[in-house]
Amino acid sequence: MILAVPNAQREAALGLGATRWETTRIAVLxxxxxxxxxxxxxGLGRALGETMAVTMVIGNRxxxxxxxxxxxxxxxxxxxxxxxxxxxxxxxxxxxxVGLLLFAVTVAVNALAxxxxxxxxxxxxxxxx
Amino acid sequence: MTARRRRWxxxxxxxxxxxxxxxxxxPLLFIFxxxxxxxxxxxxxxxxxxxxxPVGEPGGGMANAIAGSLILIALASALGLPLGILGGVYLAxxxxxxxxxxxxxxxxxxxxxxSIVIGIFAYTVVVLSMxxxxxxxxxVALAVIMLPxxxxxxxxxxRLVPASLREAxxxxxxxxxxxxxxxxxxxxxxxxxxxxxxxxxxVAGETAPLLFTAFGNRFWHQRLDQPIAALPLQIFAYAxxxxxxWHRQAWAGxxxxxxxxFLVSLAARIATRGRxxxxx
Numbered sequence: 001m002i003l004a005v006p007n008a009q010r011e012a013a014l015g016l017g018a019t020r021w022e023t024t025r026i027a028v029l030x031x032x033x034x035x036x037x038x039x040x041x042x043g044l045g046r047a048l049g050e051t052m053a054v055t056m057v058i059g060n061r062x063x064x065x066x067x068x069x070x071x072x073x074x075x076x077x078x079x080x081x082x083x084x085x086x087x088x089x090x091x092x093x094x095x096x097x098v099g100l101l102l103f104a105v106t107v108a109v110n111a112l113a114x115x116x117x118x119x120x121x122x123x124x125x126x127x128x129x
Numbered sequence: 130m131t132a133r134r135r136r137w138x139x140x141x142x143x144x145x146x147x148x149x150x151x152x153x154x155x156p157l158l159f160i161f162x163x164x165x166x167x168x169x170x171x172x173x174x175x176x177x178x179x180x181x182x183p184v185g186e187p188g189g190g191m192a193n194a195i196a197g198s199l200i201l202i203a204l205a206s207a208l209g210l211p212l213g214i215l216g217g218v219y220l221a222x223x224x225x226x227x228x229x230x231x232x233x234x235x236x237x238x239x240x241x242x243x244s245i246v247i248g249i250f251a252y253t254v255v256v257l258s259m260x261x262x263x264x265x266x267x268x269v270a271l272a273v274i275m276l277p278x279x280x281x282x283x284x285x286x287x288r289l290v291p292a293s294l295r296e297a298x299x300x301x302x303x304x305x306x307x308x309x310x311x312x313x314x315x316x317x318x319x320x321x322x323x324x325x326x327x328x329x330x331x332v333a334g335e336t337a338p339l340l341f342t343a344f345g346n347r348f349w350h351q352r353l354d355q356p357i358a359a360l361p362l363q364i365f366a367y368a369x370x371x372x373x374x375w376h377r378q379a380w381a382g383x384x385x386x387x388x389x390x391f392l393v394s395l396a397a398r399i400a401t402r403g404r405x406x407x408x409x
Contacts, residue, residue: 019139042241049243051337052365076245076337083252083341099249103242110241114234 001035002028004120031120038116045109049102051076075102164387168380176381181347181363187374191382193349197264197358198333198386201343204268204353205332209275210325216276217283217321222309233284236277247273248338256342264350264357267343271335275328282324286317319400326397330390336361360386 005028013027029036059071060081075098086092175190182189220229251270256262290313298308314321336359339345344356345366360382367379 019135021139021142022135024142045241049241049245051243051245052361056365056369076243079245079249080337080340083249084344096249096253099246103246106242106246107238110238111234113241114237 001032001039001117001120004035005032034116035120038113038119041109041113041116045106045113048109049076049106051080055080075099161387164380164384168377168382168384171377171381172384176378176385180349181378184372189378191358191360191363191378191385193346194358194360194363194382195385197343197346197350198360200264200350200353200357201267201271201339201359202329202333204264205271205275206325206329208268209272209328210279212272213276213279213328214283214321216280218287218309218314220280220284221287222305222313233281236280239273240277240281243337244270244274244335245337245340248340248342251338251342259354261354262342262344262356263354264343265353267339267357267359268353270338270342271332274332274335274338278328278331279324282327283317283321286320286324287313289320290316323397323400326393326400330393330397333390333393334361334386336365 009027009031010023013023018026054074055077058074058077060073060077061071062073062078063071065072079095079099079102082091083095086095175188176192177190177195178192179188179190180193181191216232220232223229248270250273251266255266255269259266294312294316295308298312299305303311339359339362343359343362345362346356346358350357364379364382364386367375367382370376370379
């Protein structure tokens, strides 16, 4: 995203006597702000749906814990843990619904992220993650 | 005074950004170091040539899982690559505006859909209709994950081909399809291969979509419509098991997997050295 900021931006700031950091802060980061937010959202979208790495360490307990240090559960972990055990249609349907919800959330986050990223880099020149 | 302060802030921020960049490398170094430390002792010839032993018996290996992973990747490539590359050609060459934009957007969003959701998709489409877990279902799930990566890389690599090359070919009287097949695609080949390798590296380590499609198998698989073992699945099963010996094998499996992925990524980098700079 930062590479997508035109060099004229940098040169203008440097020409006004800004230091390297001031150039970055004022001319580059501010110019590419929406794209940076988009990039952060992309990362968040990836993390939201991460399954295995979370399942192995989160504890998998079906409660909303008060403490951050207590075991919890994520949507992806529920699906991973219980899908092959789901014997009845209702159970299976419920798990697929969790999947639908997860899908909806990540699609929303990703769609927003793409719009933000494209606003700076353009659809075609966008930086791959 | 303020000038000195500004210069000072400049130096501090330069140091902080460099430190943050270094911080990105650390997790990889730690992971790799830990895997070597824990897993290297369990890697031997048996690990690559033997089947898993029953619970409680030491020894055995992950030969079936390594083979299974390779088969799954081959299946996914066979399904996903033709579609992805042809679609990428369309995106790069089409003179339409709206449809390519929509496809690009959908592909990028699909790229962010959690792999477990794609697993559910493959389960409902393939497993439910075939009434059993199968290598085929796993291949379909992985192919869906590969598709957007291959599609978008192919498109971007074709766009890097200089317009003058295209124009020269057209000026010689070549029809458009011949320009694409004989001039543009060969020029973009290294880049497209990179995209393919990146996609392979990505799916090689996927566990979640295989849990209820490929399902895993402790024996040699016989057919593609039967459950099949995969390295990530085996690592997961062994890692959450209560046996020390299995833990050691899980570490070793993870070490083998990360080495494979690293080699594929490295090959991808080497294949397109200097080409990424042309994007900018």
